[in-house]
Amino acid sequence: MPFFIVFLVTPIAVAVALYRRNPRRFLDGPTEDAPLRLLRWAVSLLSPQRAEWGHAMLGELGHLDGRRRRMRFALGCAGAALILPPWGRAAVGLWAAIGITAASFTIYAGLTVHYQLGVGGWISLAVVLIICGGYLLGASALLRRPGIALPGLLGGVFATMVGLSMAGFTALDQVTFIPSPWQQWVRVIAVPAAIGAAGTLWRRDPAAGRRVARLAALSAGLLQLLYGTVAVAILGSGGPPDAAGGGTVGGTVNERLGNNFLDLLVGTLIIAMVGWAAAALAGYLLRRTPTPAAPLATDPVQEV
Amino acid sequence: MQRNRRPSPQTVNVLRALAADPARWRYGYDLATEVHLKSGSLYPILVRLADRGLLETSWEPGVGSRPPRHLYRLTGAGREFVAALTAARRDRSAAHPHRRLSEA
Numbered sequence: 001m002p003f004f005i006v007f008l009v010t011p012i013a014v015a016v017a018l019y020r021r022n023p024r025r026f027l028d029g030p031t032e033d034a035p036l037r038l039l040r041w042a043v044s045l046l047s048p049q050r051a052e053w054g055h056a057m058l059g060e061l062g063h064l065d066g067r068r069r070r071m072r073f074a075l076g077c078a079g080a081a082l083i084l085p086p087w088g089r090a091a092v093g094l095w096a097a098i099g100i101t102a103a104s105f106t107i108y109a110g111l112t113v114h115y116q117l118g119v120g121g122w123i124s125l126a127v128v129l130i131i132c133g134g135y136l137l138g139a140s141a142l143l144r145r146p147g148i149a150l151p152g153l154l155g156g157v158f159a160t161m162v163g164l165s166m167a168g169f170t171a172l173d174q175v176t177f178i179p180s181p182w183q184q185w186v187r188v189i190a191v192p193a194a195i196g197a198a199g200t201l202w203r204r205d206p207a208a209g210r211r212v213a214r215l216a217a218l219s220a221g222l223l224q225l226l227y228g229t230v231a232v233a234i235l236g237s238g239g240p241p242d243a244a245g246g247g248t249v250g251g252t253v254n255e256r257l258g259n260n261f262l263d264l265l266v267g268t269l270i271i272a273m274v275g276w277a278a279a280a281l282a283g284y285l286l287r288r289t290p291t292p293a294a295p296l297a298t299d300p301v302q303e304v
Numbered sequence: 305m306q307r308n309r310r311p312s313p314q315t316v317n318v319l320r321a322l323a324a325d326p327a328r329w330r331y332g333y334d335l336a337t338e339v340h341l342k343s344g345s346l347y348p349i350l351v352r353l354a355d356r357g358l359l360e361t362s363w364e365p366g367v368g369s370r371p372p373r374h375l376y377r378l379t380g381a382g383r384e385f386v387a388a389l390t391a392a393r394r395d396r397s398a399a400h401p402h403r404r405l406s407e408a
Contacts, residue, residue, distance in 0.1 A: 053351055056361075056374030057343070060332045063370055073333065076344030084348060 013277065035074035036061060042078035045144050050084055057081070082140060090143035093153050097139050097222055101132045104226045107233050108257065115236075115253045124254075128261055132225075135218045135268070142215040151202050152215025155195035159220040159271055162191050164227065172239050174231035175256060188270050192217075196275030197282040206283025213275025221268035228260035314341055315349050316389065322359070322378045323386040329362060329375035350376060358382035 039061055043054030057077040064070050087094070108128060112121040143149045166187065167177035179187060192213065199212025237252040311319070317339040322330060336346040353359035358381055364373040378386065 050351070052361075052374075053347060055372075056332065057347060059363075059366075059371045059373045060343075062366075063331075063373055064333060073343045076342040077347060079344040080347040084351060 009273075013273070033067065033070065035067070035070040038071075039074040039077055039081075042074075042081035045141055046081055046084060047087065047144070053084070054081065082137070087144060090140075090149050093143045093149045094136070094140050096153075097136055097219060100222045100226050101136060104222070104229045105129060105132065107226075107229045111229075111233060111253060111257065115250045117250055117254050121254060121257075124257065124261065128225075128264075131261075131264070132222065135222060139215060139218045142211050142218070145208075145211055147203050147208060148211045148215055151199050151212045153219050155199065155212055155216025155275075156219025156223060159191050159195065159216060159267075160223040160227070163187060163220075163224065163267075171231035171234040174228055175235060175239050189274060192271040192274035193278035195271065196278030196280075199275070200279045200282035200286065204286065206279050206286070209279025209282060210276045213279055214272050216275060217268045217271035220271055221264045224267055225260055225264045228263060229257070232256045232260065311389070312349075314339070314345060315353070317341070318346070318349050318353070319358070319378070319382070319386050319389065322376065323383060326378050326383050329364075329377050332374060332376065335376065353382065358385050 036058075039058055043051075043058060046054045057080075061070060061073055061077070064073055085091075105125075105128070108125055111117070112125055115121075117124075142152060166179065166183045167173050195216045196209050196213040198209075199216075200206050200209030202212070203209070232253060235256075237249040318335065318341070321335060321339050332343070332346060332350065335341075336343055339346075341349075350359060354361060358379060359376055360379045360382075362375045364375055366372045
């Protein structure tokens, strides 16, 4: 049930939020077109030491005419802005994410070769690589936002640990775990909502809370993928028989790897969306909470 | 710690384009077009060159609704670096004449 709620509400909530944030987002005007918006976003990711180069790219774009030429220039600059150092502490987080992804991919590839999963297995591996590449790109953008890296990565570890605590830490637990209704609510609603709300309260900013939730979702997804892939490597086709795998060794392994991939996508989406909603709600409540008045420096009665 | 790696062929092309008329200020897009580089490759090169003190930058004021524009040219150190690169290349070519013929 919680899955259905999340999947039904997600697209509507995203559309409403984007439209409310900026109704002109979907419209091109003479001074505000897609290349300019893309480049502004990319430039906002640059470190303060590189801000001048961001202005240089924007200035150059302002002198280019023709939508196609502008878009090609903006795409190139956006790519450059994403890789331009220095990143400071964010680099550590990104290298950790790259390491986790590389480990998952290597084990996945090893399983594909060892169990001779065939063309389908290689296609699945390529899809996983593309998706993980997207995750890393998203994480690299989020990690460079000030004050997001630490709470976002901690949120990802927290979500992973809660999930593992409920399922159990052994390889067999990863394959056989079927959550009860209350565990489902904890995984799907409580934990993501706690991450989003905590992110908002941490920075006292709902936008930061939403970014924390997104980074937590990406990092939790990558961590869970690694753990699940390691579990399949340990278990192979052992453990309980998997009817969906067709009863063969390769089929069972393939099925388990496929389940991990689905968990990656669904888990990420749920944490990001529920966390995002909780961050927005926490921000709304923060705004409504009256701030206590500052105490008077002197007693007005005595002044009279 | 500053690393002194040999510059990439793309970086050498940018340096040569800048060294062709070292006193002239150049725009980023024009430079990219001249050396057939995409903006995503050109700007990281310009940033590295500026970090190493080989490139100086300036701003051209905006005109009308157009924003200010960044300008680039080689510093004195940049010109010396290009001269040293050219000399090193000439020496290598002299030491390996066959290679030069095969490159031609």
